[in-house]
Structures are given as C-alpha cells and as structure tokens.
Amino acid sequence: MSAYIQNDLTKCVGCGLCQGSCASGAIALRDGKAVIDPDRCVLCRVCLDTCPVGALTLESDAQAERTADSRGIWVFAEMDNDGQPLPVGLELTAKAFALARKRESCPVTVLLFGPSATRQAQRFIHAGADRVIVSDAPVFREGLELPFADAVCACIRQDRPEAVLFGATPFGRSLAPRVAARLGCGLTADCTVLDIDPETGLLLQTRPAFGGNLMATITCPARRPQMATVRPGIFQTPESPLRETGEIEQLREIPAPGPVELLEKTLVEAGESIRDARVIVSAGRGIGAQKNMALVKKLAELLGASYGVSRPLVDMGWADYSHQIGQTGCSVAPDLLLCFGISGAIQHLAGIGGAKTIIAVNTDPDAPIFGAATYKIVGDAAAVLKALIEHLQQQ
Ligand SMILES: Cc1cc2nc3c(=O)[nH]c(=O)nc-3n(C[C@H](O)[C@H](O)[C@H](O)COP(=O)(O)OP(=O)(O)OC[C@H]3O[C@@H](n4cnc5c(N)ncnc54)[C@H](O)[C@@H]3O)c2cc1C
Incomplete structure (x- = not known):
C-alpha cells in the first residue's frame, strides 16, 4: 500500500455520503462511522470531495515511504x-x-x-x-x-x-x-x-x-x-x-529546560516491593480462610521469600494491595513462585509471565494455573503449606 484514505473518526458524522459516492464499494458504515476497506479502495479520491466535514484525507506517499x-x-x-x-x-x-x-x-x-x-x-x-x-x-x-x-x-x-x-x-x-x-x-x-x-x-x-x-x-x-x-x-x-x-x-542536541520548574521533591518510603523478590509464596481464594494467611507468611519467612496474593484476597482485606500480583497489581519475575489455591485467571497470569519456576497447588486438576506451572500438585493448599512448614522447621 503506497497510499491510503484515512477517516478522522473525531470528525466523521456518519452521514453516508462518501459511501454513496464510492464506485468500488470500498466504504461501509459501521457503528455510525465510515470504514474504508483498503483492499477495495482504488484511490479515486471522489469521497474526499464528497465528505461535508473534511474527515477523509489521502495519506501521502511520503508517510508510506517513511x-x-x-x-x-x-x-x-x-x-x-x-x-x-x-x-x-x-x-x-x-x-x-x-x-x-x-x-x-x-x-x-x-x-x-x-x-x-x-x-x-x-x-x-x-x-x-x-x-x-x-x-x-x-x-x-x-x-x-x-x-x-x-x-x-x-x-x-x-x-x-x-x-x-x-x-x-x-x-x-x-x-x-x-x-x-x-x-x-x-x-x-x-x-x-x-x-x-x-x-x-x-x-x-x-x-x-x-x-x-x-x-x-x-x-x-x-x-x-x-x-x-x-x-x-x-x-x-x-x-x-x-x-x-x-x-x-x-546525544547531539541537548534540549533546553522546559517551562516547568521543580519547586520541591518529596521522597515517599515505598517499603520492600514484591517486584524484586527472588522467591514468592503466593495465595489465592483456595487457601480457604483468612487465618491461613499466617501459613503463607510463615512459609515465606522460612524460605526468605516475599508473599503475594490474587486480587480477591486484597478485595476481602486479607492482604494489602502492594502484595497483589496480576494485571491490576504487580508484575513479578522471581526465580521461584509458589502458588497456593490460585485458579490462574488471565488477569493473574498477566503478572507472572516472568517467573522462572512455578509450583502450583490446587484441588482442581484442570485449573488454568497448571498450564503455566513447572510443577503441579493436585491437593489442598492449607495441607501442603503445613507440610512444607513442618518439613522446613525440622531442617
Ligand atoms: C479488569 C480486571 C483486572 C483484574 N486484575 C487482577 C489482578 O491484578 N490479579 C488477580 O489475581 N486477579 C485480577 N482480576 C480477577 C481475576 O479475574 C480472578 O477473579 C482472580 O485472579 C481469581 O483469584 P483466585 O484464583 O484467588 O480465586 P478463584 O478464581 O476463586 O480460584 C480459587 C482456586 O482455588 C482452588 N481451590 C479451591 N479450594 C482449594 C483448596 N482447598 N486447595 C487448593 N486449591 C483450592 C480452586 O480450584 C480455584 O482454582 C482482575 C479482574 C478484572 C476483571
């Protein structure tokens, strides 16, 4: 495509005049706006003159060459x-x-x-x-x-x-x-x-x-x-x-300082972020009860790890937002991520793509989290947490 007609949707009023003028049937109205099919358009430019609001423009060859x-x-x-x-x-x-x-x-x-x-x-x-x-x-x-x-x-x-x-x-x-x-x-x-x-x-x-x-x-x-x-x-x-x-x-040309002047800078202590953690113990709704967060934190402590949670646990007040992993929380990239009772919803998986090794515990053998996991344990989250804590405490 060396050139094409572009419709500025902020100007287009969906009057349909361009559609009527197009001899090659390249223009359709969709959701009240003109949509141009570049494969059908023969660039005759008739529509440009027909449009009463100047929404249609011919994108130049120069742009295409760029x-x-x-x-x-x-x-x-x-x-x-x-x-x-x-x-x-x-x-x-x-x-x-x-x-x-x-x-x-x-x-x-x-x-x-x-x-x-x-x-x-x-x-x-x-x-x-x-x-x-x-x-x-x-x-x-x-x-x-x-x-x-x-x-x-x-x-x-x-x-x-x-x-x-x-x-x-x-x-x-x-x-x-x-x-x-x-x-x-x-x-x-x-x-x-x-x-x-x-x-x-x-x-x-x-x-x-x-x-x-x-x-x-x-x-x-x-x-x-x-x-x-x-x-x-x-x-x-x-x-x-x-x-x-x-x-x-x-850099060849150093820009001039902008018109904005910095008057004051306040540094806010952000605390330790789970983003940088090398090992994370993470919990989802499958841990069953708020009291089981103590098990999650204990295992994290024994492993020298941070702890993370899925969004529902933040919504229920079981953990602070700073520990939420996923699309609307943090993205994490630990060497080891242990997931307890997390289903593996797409919004959660969006935050764990960088994890190197994932061990997931879930009672449902078809839980989506297993699709992302390196090691899969089909079982009760709280029971596996307790067994791991006991094992590590005996070391
Ligand atoms: C715009 C948007 C943004 C979102 N952002 C995020 C986000 O950033 N992070 C996030 O996590 N979610 C996010 N969500 C929510 C997301 O869609 C899921 O609802 C959420 O991740 C589910 O959390 P969960 O896996 O803990 O709970 P559930 O989906 O309820 O899953 C619980 C899992 O535990 C298992 N289970 C049950 N009992 C046990 C047991 N005894 N032992 C072991 N396993 C058990 C179940 O089989 C199930 O797989 C977002 C949603 C939307 C719409």
Missing part, C-alpha cells in the same frame, strides 16, 4: 534518582535484541539520559544494544518529562526507528504518550507479550482488553515508529552478556 524506511528497535531506558538504570530498561533491551534477531539488519538502540548515563551505558550493550545514545546533561537531572520528550522526539525524527519501547513506570506512562502525540503515531499501553513479523516489521503488541477478559494483539501498520509501554518484570534481564561491544554515542 514506514518502509524505518529500521531498528529502540528502548527508552529510565534511571532512578541515584543514577541507576531501572531494571525494566534492561529487560526491554534484551527483548528488543530477541525481536531484532528475527529481522534482517535491525539494530537495537537504547536512549539513556540522566546522571551517570555514560557510565551505565555498557550494561545496555551487554543486555543486547548495538548502540546507546547517552547524555549526562543537567537538564535530565530533575526527571521532568518535557526535556526528555524533546530529546526522544529529536532522535526518533533523525533516525526513524520502526519501534520504540518504554517501561510502563509512572514516568514512562507520562513520557510515551507525549512522544506519540508529537510524532502522530499510536501507542499500545501495558503490553504483556511482544513479537514481530520478520517480513514487515509489524510489532505484535499483546495486552489485556475488554476488562482483562481477553488478550488482544494490536498492530500499527500505517505509522512509524510503533510504540508500546511494557510493565516492569514481564521480560527477564539477561543473566550473561548478550553482546560484548557496541557503540556509545553522545
């Missing part, structure tokens, strides 16, 4: 106040490396701006980056979005990557839409699975949809770059270097 020209997968890597990169940036770099290997000549670039970015760049090369664009400039010190958006947009406009990934952190969730809006491209938020079509470079962005009741795979065929945010802990940080050498390039 799409064909775009190359490479980029990652925006965020740093914390101490100048340490957040793990999600390394996770996304390793994922970008895996995706890029499916494509021909598809380099991975990381954008790393903040104090000591230059010093941290090599970590991203080890995680799979061919190139890291860095800047330690003071303008990035305060973590205000606007200079970051300026720098990211300038780099993208210059090099035209085909995809850009952001961590779905509070900062990433604020920055990515700003960049998408400025560049006029789409953004898929909170992806849990990413893949790529090796031929077209289409990023297959999968995320929960319709209240989390199904997983939708979203593609962005018309605009570049394709942009997605991914929650921390969905992918894994590589254990050994994926690559030894790469390019470290200084």
Whole structure:
C-alpha cells in the first residue's frame, strides 16, 4: 500500500455520503462511522470531495515511504534518582535484541539520559544494544518529562526507528504518550507479550482488553515508529552478556529546560516491593480462610521469600494491595513462585509471565494455573503449606 484514505473518526458524522459516492464499494458504515476497506479502495479520491466535514484525507506517499524506511528497535531506558538504570530498561533491551534477531539488519538502540548515563551505558550493550545514545546533561537531572520528550522526539525524527519501547513506570506512562502525540503515531499501553513479523516489521503488541477478559494483539501498520509501554518484570534481564561491544554515542542536541520548574521533591518510603523478590509464596481464594494467611507468611519467612496474593484476597482485606500480583497489581519475575489455591485467571497470569519456576497447588486438576506451572500438585493448599512448614522447621 503506497497510499491510503484515512477517516478522522473525531470528525466523521456518519452521514453516508462518501459511501454513496464510492464506485468500488470500498466504504461501509459501521457503528455510525465510515470504514474504508483498503483492499477495495482504488484511490479515486471522489469521497474526499464528497465528505461535508473534511474527515477523509489521502495519506501521502511520503508517510508510506517513511514506514518502509524505518529500521531498528529502540528502548527508552529510565534511571532512578541515584543514577541507576531501572531494571525494566534492561529487560526491554534484551527483548528488543530477541525481536531484532528475527529481522534482517535491525539494530537495537537504547536512549539513556540522566546522571551517570555514560557510565551505565555498557550494561545496555551487554543486555543486547548495538548502540546507546547517552547524555549526562543537567537538564535530565530533575526527571521532568518535557526535556526528555524533546530529546526522544529529536532522535526518533533523525533516525526513524520502526519501534520504540518504554517501561510502563509512572514516568514512562507520562513520557510515551507525549512522544506519540508529537510524532502522530499510536501507542499500545501495558503490553504483556511482544513479537514481530520478520517480513514487515509489524510489532505484535499483546495486552489485556475488554476488562482483562481477553488478550488482544494490536498492530500499527500505517505509522512509524510503533510504540508500546511494557510493565516492569514481564521480560527477564539477561543473566550473561548478550553482546560484548557496541557503540556509545553522545546525544547531539541537548534540549533546553522546559517551562516547568521543580519547586520541591518529596521522597515517599515505598517499603520492600514484591517486584524484586527472588522467591514468592503466593495465595489465592483456595487457601480457604483468612487465618491461613499466617501459613503463607510463615512459609515465606522460612524460605526468605516475599508473599503475594490474587486480587480477591486484597478485595476481602486479607492482604494489602502492594502484595497483589496480576494485571491490576504487580508484575513479578522471581526465580521461584509458589502458588497456593490460585485458579490462574488471565488477569493473574498477566503478572507472572516472568517467573522462572512455578509450583502450583490446587484441588482442581484442570485449573488454568497448571498450564503455566513447572510443577503441579493436585491437593489442598492449607495441607501442603503445613507440610512444607513442618518439613522446613525440622531442617
Ligand atoms: C479488569 C480486571 C483486572 C483484574 N486484575 C487482577 C489482578 O491484578 N490479579 C488477580 O489475581 N486477579 C485480577 N482480576 C480477577 C481475576 O479475574 C480472578 O477473579 C482472580 O485472579 C481469581 O483469584 P483466585 O484464583 O484467588 O480465586 P478463584 O478464581 O476463586 O480460584 C480459587 C482456586 O482455588 C482452588 N481451590 C479451591 N479450594 C482449594 C483448596 N482447598 N486447595 C487448593 N486449591 C483450592 C480452586 O480450584 C480455584 O482454582 C482482575 C479482574 C478484572 C476483571
């Protein structure tokens, strides 16, 4: 497709005049809006003149060429106040490396701006980056979005990557839409699975949809770059270097400070997060009673682990929200995850994709959690918890 007609749904009034004018039957009305079938459209442009509200436009060849020209997968890597990169940036770099290997000549670039970015760049090369664009400039010190958006947009406009990934952190969730809006491209938020079509470079962005009741795979065929945010802990940080050498390039144009001035910063103690836990003992409604949370916590203590829960346990007040795992809770990526009485609903599974080994205990041999588990125990959650505690206490 070298050009296509686009309908601006915010303008379209669903009058149907374009449908009547289309000799090739390429336009249909769906839910009160005109929908154009690009396979039937012969680009005669009659509909453009017919539309009374100017909703239809011909997307230029230049835009399509931009799409064909775009190359490479980029990652925006965020740093914390101490100048340490957040793990999600390394996770996304390793994922970008895996995706890029499916494509021909598809380099991975990381954008790393903040104090000591230059010093941290090599970590991203080890995680799979061919190139890291860095800047330690003071303008990035305060973590205000606007200079970051300026720098990211300038780099993208210059090099035209085909995809850009952001961590779905509070900062990433604020920055990515700003960049998408400025560049006029789409953004898929909170992806849990990413893949790529090796031929077209289409990023297959999968995320929960319709209240989390199904997983939708979203593609962005018309605009570049394709942009997605991914929650921390969905992918894994590589254990050994994926690559030894790469390019470290200084950001060419340092953006001016934005119009926003930081007056005061308050640090809130967040406590220990289950996101970083290496071992997690996790409980669902199948533990039967609130008193059994004591067993969950005891086993966690004996294993030096953190504890997690499914959402109903938070809703019932058996655990604090900070321990909830899943789509609307935390994503976790422990080495070992023990699941007691958790059914394995899609919204829960969305948060445990990064776990390396999963041991699940459930009375129902067909429970969906067993589909994700490495080891399956069909049995009573409380009984297995007690047996494990007893065993460990005898050690
Ligand atoms: C928009 C949206 C977002 C959501 N976000 C999340 C989220 O972030 N995290 C989340 O967890 N959920 C989330 N949910 C809820 C999710 O759909 C499920 O309802 C929830 O995960 C179920 O929790 P559960 O497995 O503990 O309970 P249940 O589905 O009730 O499952 C209990 C399991 O325990 C087993 N069982 C029963 N008795 C025993 C026993 N004695 N011993 C062992 N096993 C036993 C049963 O066989 C069953 O498999 C969300 C839902 C929506 C709509």
